[in-house]
Amino acid sequence: MIRFNCDYSEGAHPKVLEKLLQTNMEQTAGYGMDPYCNKAAGMIKDKCLRQDMEVHFLVGGTQTNLTVISAALRPHQGAIAANTGHICTHETGAIEATGHKVIELSSRDGKLTAEQVAETVKSHYSDESREHTVQPKMVYISNPTEIGTIYSKKELFELSRICRENSLFLYMDGARLGYGLCAEDNDLDLPTIAQLCDAFYIGGTKIGALFGEALVVCNEELKKDLRYIIKQKGGMLAKGRLLGLQFISLMENDLYFEIATHANKMALLIKEALLKKGYSFLISSTTNQQFPILPNDILVRLKSKFEYSFWQEIDENTSAVRFCTSWATSPEDVRKLVEEIENG
Known part of the structure; x- marks a missing residue:
């Protein structure tokens, strides 16, 4: 996971x-x-x-x-x-x-x-x-x-x-x-x-x-x-x-700023993949927290491999969730998530 x-x-x-x-x-x-x-x-x-x-x-x-x-x-x-x-x-x-x-x-x-x-x-x-x-x-x-x-x-x-x-x-x-x-x-x-x-x-x-x-x-x-x-x-x-x-x-x-920049870059890679698939966002963010609105069936599939935070229900078919990266998030883990998004 x-x-x-x-x-x-x-x-x-x-x-x-x-x-x-x-x-x-x-x-x-x-x-x-x-x-x-x-x-x-x-x-x-x-x-x-x-x-x-x-x-x-x-x-x-x-x-x-x-x-x-x-x-x-x-x-x-x-x-x-x-x-x-x-x-x-x-x-x-x-x-x-x-x-x-x-x-x-x-x-x-x-x-x-x-x-x-x-x-x-x-x-x-x-x-x-x-x-x-x-x-x-x-x-x-x-x-x-x-x-x-x-x-x-x-x-x-x-x-x-x-x-x-x-x-x-x-x-x-x-x-x-x-x-x-x-x-x-x-x-x-x-x-x-x-x-x-x-x-x-x-x-x-x-x-x-x-x-x-x-x-x-x-x-x-x-x-x-x-x-x-x-x-x-x-x-x-x-x-x-x-x-x-x-x-x-x-x-x-400036290690603090170096690792924070890394986390933001990882989050924006996820954001870019979601935008390419045509998904909208609850709010626009350029930081390490991203809040896409996704179909519930897609979220169920993602949940088998990735932890994310439920944020709010949008309607009976879609929900807003949070994907959060950190100073330690690896490009490899982001790549795996992006591949799942692309295949959704």
């Missing part, structure tokens, strides 16, 4: 494992206070062209999201998110469990617009009984989104402007950030994201690491007591150096 159902089926890139093995018997301080975490943080600051940021290494994406949102919001405040956003759909109510409402806005392409945010804020503050409702204080976005779309520099600039005009925090979930930054139509980069967002994270779990995310905090207000909150929310790893070492490996010689 060849898996195209997610981008974290494999372990870690060999260079990550080499670094962990080389340092395995060293003794260091714990909880991210070691030289390796310090070095990795410095490398990320250099790539973002900002030395005034804080970089923290957390064990996973859900812990990172609930930590940042908990740090940013007071008890009566909530986070605005697209209704397809990860915190709305795949975190088991983690944000609500910390006492904060997720204010969901409808989105077909997984993205929020500046106009939507502005209207949401205006609607809240024009309500005479607004103190009876949750106050919007943060905008949560992910790049790429849950359905593989990416924000343009213009879109992110407009969102950032609206957030700053209305005293909202702008936070970017970067679980798949590398795949977004390496997409063929992308015009964002790390320095721009660091300039426009109050906080974001560089995902490792889904891009070459065994586990772990690098949280980048740009806003001074969010830095206060953050390590207390990371610990309380379960994001602080005792053997913190394991996270720093992995991000050193990923940042060295």
Whole structure:
């Protein structure tokens, strides 16, 4: 069985494992206070062209999201998110469990617009009984989104402007950030994201690491007591150096971007084969996630050899599914899938 159902089926890139093995018997301080975490943080600051940021290494994406949102919001405040956003759909109510409402806005392409945010804020503050409702204080976005779309520099600039005009925090979930930054139509980069967002994270779990995310905090207000909150929310790893070492490996010689580019190329080969067969897509994506709409009988046949993710029913005869490539997807596995598509 060849898996195209997610981008974290494999372990870690060999260079990550080499670094962990080389340092395995060293003794260091714990909880991210070691030289390796310090070095990795410095490398990320250099790539973002900002030395005034804080970089923290957390064990996973859900812990990172609930930590940042908990740090940013007071008890009566909530986070605005697209209704397809990860915190709305795949975190088991983690944000609500910390006492904060997720204010969901409808989105077909997984993205929020500046106009939507502005209207949401205006609607809240024009309500005479607004103190009876949750106050919007943060905008949560992910790049790429849950359905593989990416924000343009213009879109992110407009969102950032609206957030700053209305005293909202702008936070970017970067679980798949590398795949977004390496997409063929992308015009964002790390320095721009660091300039426009109050906080974001560089995902490792889904891009070459065994586990772990690098949280980048740009806003001074969010830095206060953050390590207390990371610990309380379960994001602080005792053997913190394991996270720093992995991000050193990923940042060295831009390995992170090299392997993300590979995953995107593999996904676009699958997309090309599907387009040649005349299949349509739920949404257009240039990242490692593709969402074709396929006849159910074809999906049954593919299921005997390949794992994919069911996404949604389109009608009684067709369904949208997700094919997801990773940093480790081999051209040979893609070729096998393409052949099955061509023969369908």
